[in-house]
Amino acid sequence: xxxxxxxxIRPDDWNVALFIHILGAMVVVGxxxxxxxxxxxxxxxxxxxxxxxxxxxxxxxxxxxxxxMRIGAEWIYSKEGIADLPEEPDWSGIGYxxxxxxxxxxxxxxxxxxxxxRRTAATGRGDDRPGGIGVRVSAALVGIVLVVYVIALWAxxxxxA
Amino acid sequence: MYDLLLFLHVLAAFALVATVVMYTGFAxxxxxxxxxxxxxxxxxxxxGAGTLIFGVWLALYxxxxxxWDGWIIAALVLWAASAETGRRSAVAIGAxxxxxxxxxxxxxxxxxxxxxxxxxxxxxxxxxxxxx
Numbered sequence: 001x002x003x004x005x006x007x008x009i010r011p012d013d014w015n016v017a018l019f020i021h022i023l024g025a026m027v028v029v030g031x032x033x034x035x036x037x038x039x040x041x042x043x044x045x046x047x048x049x050x051x052x053x054x055x056x057x058x059x060x061x062x063x064x065x066x067x068x069m070r071i072g073a074e075w076i077y078s079k080e081g082i083a084d085l086p087e088e089p090d091w092s093g094i095g096y097x098x099x100x101x102x103x104x105x106x107x108x109x110x111x112x113x114x115x116x117x118r119r120t121a122a123t124g125r126g127d128d129r130p131g132g133i134g135v136r137v138s139a140a141l142v143g144i145v146l147v148v149y150v151i152a153l154w155a156x157x158x159x160x161a
Numbered sequence: 162m163y164d165l166l167l168f169l170h171v172l173a174a175f176a177l178v179a180t181v182v183m184y185t186g187f188a189x190x191x192x193x194x195x196x197x198x199x200x201x202x203x204x205x206x207x208x209g210a211g212t213l214i215f216g217v218w219l220a221l222y223x224x225x226x227x228x229w230d231g232w233i234i235a236a237l238v239l240w241a242a243s244a245e246t247g248r249r250s251a252v253a254i255g256a257x258x259x260x261x262x263x264x265x266x267x268x269x270x271x272x273x274x275x276x277x278x279x280x281x282x283x284x285x286x287x288x289x290x291x292x293x
Contacts, residue, residue, distance in 0.1 A: 019288045023281075023284065026178035026179070030179035030180070030183060033182075033183065037183075037196045037197035037200045040196060041195055041197070045195075053186070053192060056191075057191075153171060153175065157164065157167045158165075158167070159164075
């Protein structure tokens with residue numbers, strides 16, 4: 001059986017929007033992996049430095065990457081004319097749902113880790129210490145966001161239904 | 162089969178770029194040690210192998226692509242160049258054997274910047290497929 005790749009029949013004027021969308025998504029995922037590694041390190045080792053780096057990975061990497069990814073998504077969405085279809089494809093719905101849920105979790109994780117990092121810098125002890133509940137919540141949320149983004153990646157590449 | 166190959170190829174590409182993002186963090190002063198360091202090396206290995214294996218598999222499987230297409234050869238050359246600059250970057254920071262044992266953060270940042278540009282060019286070739 002022969003397969004003709006959609007990329008072959010994709011119009012060229014979609015490429016810039018697609019490139020921006022993919023680049024933003026890759027930066028988000030890379031930043032989330034880095035943040036997860038530092039936050040898990042802060043959780044297990046109680047290092048304030050790891051906590052601060054985890055927070056910065058989210059603030060300076062994941063959130064800007066998300067904005068770029070979302071701009072690219074809206075651009076390619078309009079170029080493909082999906083809004084004009086009688087029914088939105090499942091893969092598009094999955095992408096939007098994951099992006100919205102992911103943003104909410106990402107913001108909660110960033111704010112939580114930022115607050116704990118700031119309090120740790122001020123006091124260095126108490127429930128706000130690295131390894132406390134705030135760091136565990138942030139690490140868990142970032143891990144969940146990573147998993148749902150892999151699901152979104154599957155939906156975007158395989159385009160079910 | 163095509164969907165699975167494409168998903169694995171793109172997933173590997175995400176792992177590759179994740180390493181570039183992580184190394185950018187290290188180059189900007191983030192601490193290189195422990196879990197982040199290990200994860201960066203593992204993801205570079207998985208991403209590198211995955212993009213190459215599933216990419217070549219796709220080129221052979223898909224009707225309309227040939228392994229000797231100009232954009233695919235360009236991608237293979239960029240992949241090899243990014244692999245070598247990534248290796249030099251890792252050697253400079255002591256993550257791989259081959260250096261003199263000292264950590265040279267400036268050399269790491271220099272090789273990493275080159276690797277990041279090459280990976281960006283690779284992504285451009287993959288999306289735009291010039292000549293396809």
